[in-house]
Amino acid sequence: MRAPRHPSLGEPLAAREPVVVLGEFDGFHLGHRHLVQAAARVARLGERPLTAVVFDVGRDRVLHELSDRTHALLRHGVSQIRVLQLSLESATAAEVADTITTACRPALIVMACAPDGTAGDYPDVRTEFRARGVDVVEVDRVVDHAGPITAERVRTAVGTGDIDAVVELTGEPYPITGIVQRGQQLGRTIGYPTANLDPPAGRVIPAKGVYAARVRHDGTVYDAAVNVGVRPTVDASDVLVIEAHLLDVDIELYDERITVSLTHRVRDEHRFESLDALTDQLARDVATVRRLNA
Structure with a gap:
């Protein structure tokens, strides 16, 4: 040509x-x-x-x-x-x-x-x-x-979990891309299976907490509730992980590449006294994500 x-x-x-x-x-x-x-x-x-x-x-x-x-x-x-x-x-x-x-x-x-x-x-x-x-x-x-508007302001907003500010400064949700890892699969036993990512090395990772997000895999986008944290209710290892619960679907994504784009912050990460209390809160989180991503 x-x-x-x-x-x-x-x-x-x-x-x-x-x-x-x-x-x-x-x-x-x-x-x-x-x-x-x-x-x-x-x-x-x-x-x-x-x-x-x-x-x-x-x-x-x-x-x-x-x-x-x-x-x-x-x-x-x-x-x-x-x-x-x-x-x-x-x-x-x-x-x-x-x-x-x-x-x-x-x-x-x-x-x-x-x-x-x-x-x-x-x-x-x-x-x-x-x-x-x-x-x-x-x-x-x-x-x-x-x-x-500077990159340093965006870094500060991401680091504090202020995703609304990130969207205002960049015009887009905050994306994190990685390969889905095999976890403990505890979420599946309580009705909330997750796709787990290790925090990418060298990236600014949002503050610990629960976020509304959209997950892209192989051209399809799903609403998701995402936890960034150490899972204090079920894990004492203090290892940071990114867990995405895809709403209304149950698909196996192990070893697949996905992009988790955070749209809003929902709440801080908490330690709950029981799995029942955690499950009740997850139901409220999912309802909040539906409202925020609507």
């Missing part, structure tokens, strides 16, 4: 120097969407492809796996992605600019600026790009009642 051409341009679009948008894009919050949408508009006006440079800085705790970030970027109009294992805290602005200009040959750089008009996370990089003949377009950050 031939690359598309524009009457005013003498070369295929895919061969033209791209517009390049910069960021870590962890959590892909509303600020990231705004930045990428602005970059996409600039690219369309110039009839150029849009490349995203993703800084993979090796954080101890991330909101999204790198693959989730790249998929989000592709869904929002990015045509090519370059991942750089480059720490903005340790690399100099000149090193960042040299690396990106060599890897991408950008026609233009699009990056976020802070609300006061500075270059935000990249204070000297814009100067270095311009010194290399590459202009920089700075996009205002998205600000709400609490200030600029």
Whole structure:
């Protein structure tokens, strides 16, 4: 297939120097969407492809796996992605600019600026790009009642279990993907079978508690009540586990990959005096999940 051409341009679009948008894009919050949408508009006006440079800085705790970030970027109009294992805290602005200009040959750089008009996370990089003949377009950050929307605010909201805030900041539920593990199968004996996930290493895990969620498996989505915690009523091991009880279905998912997307927080995790008390509470939790996910 031939690359598309524009009457005013003498070369295929895919061969033209791209517009390049910069960021870590962890959590892909509303600020990231705004930045990428602005970059996409600039690219369309110039009839150029849009490349995203993703800084993979090796954080101890991330909101999204790198693959989730790249998929989000592709869904929002990015045509090519370059991942750089480059720490903005340790690399100099000149090193960042040299690396990106060599890897991408950008026609233009699009990056976020802070609300006061500075270059935000990249204070000297814009100067270095311009010194290399590459202009920089700075996009205002998205600000709400609490200030600029940032990945750190999303991390804090997830860590405290404030899923409503996560949805407000990102526009989406909080996803956790993993392989279903074999558990003690105690839930099945009390009428609430669960699909259990080990907490993904290196991810920000929500605070212990019960959540409303939707579980995706093989293209099908199910409502679910999810417990993130150590199951203090039935287990003294203090091992954190993510348990998803799918509503109105009983399917075996062992060794299958599922995505659990948390939509709302229901309550804190508690230790109950008996299995009967736990079962009664689970019935109330399921009713709450139905109402919240309706």
